[in-house]
Amino acid sequence: MTPRVRQAMSENPRSGGSSLGAMYVMAAFLMLVGSLFVVAMMFVPSDWLDGSDTSDAYIPGSGPGFVPAARPAVLQEPPGVTQMGPDRYRVVIEAYNWEYVPKEIRVPLGAEVQFVARSAQDYHGIAIIGTGIIMPLLQNEIAEATHTFTEPGEYIFVCADYCGAGHATMSGTVIVE
Numbered sequence: 001m002t003p004r005v006r007q008a009m010s011e012n013p014r015s016g017g018s019s020l021g022a023m024y025v026m027a028a029f030l031m032l033v034g035s036l037f038v039v040a041m042m043f044v045p046s047d048w049l050d051g052s053d054t055s056d057a058y059i060p061g062s063g064p065g066f067v068p069a070a071r072p073a074v075l076q077e078p079p080g081v082t083q084m085g086p087d088r089y090r091v092v093i094e095a096y097n098w099e100y101v102p103k104e105i106r107v108p109l110g111a112e113v114q115f116v117a118r119s120a121q122d123y124h125g126i127a128i129i130g131t132g133i134i135m136p137l138l139q140n141e142i143a144e145a146t147h148t149f150t151e152p153g154e155y156i157f158v159c160a161d162y163c164g165a166g167h168a169t170m171s172g173t174v175i176v177e
């Protein structure tokens, strides 16, 4: 360090200059903390924020004690595929946090399929890609739609309404063969 530089530094008035510097440092620090908070909140499940407790929520395969909402009187049959006629099928689907029962549905090519769906736990939705079917599933209310499958293939269905932490994992497949 040259003597001139050292002198210039020592001439810099310490009071005033340094407190302004401290304010800048503090402002920068607060902005950093603020942006870290915003980033951290992106990873917080929404149900932590709205106060609903999911610690005892049913997670398929790991939720002893969970009792699904009783089937409404108009829907007594369990989830699954039932043949109703030569080319007619009825498919009952139940939605839970966070999966569909059944996950895999097989129907023959050309079948007219009546989908009957309900949520047995909270609020969900169902969209069957490639069929135009998209329905909200309110807990225990029956939603119905019919589609005739004229192309073989796998038709993915997904949850159509945001329902919490497991929303993106809710899916299933209609296999037409």
Ligand code: CUA
Binding pocket: 098, 123, 124, 125, 159, 160, 161, 162, 163, 164, 166, 167, 168, 170
């Ligand atoms: Cu179930 Cu989104």
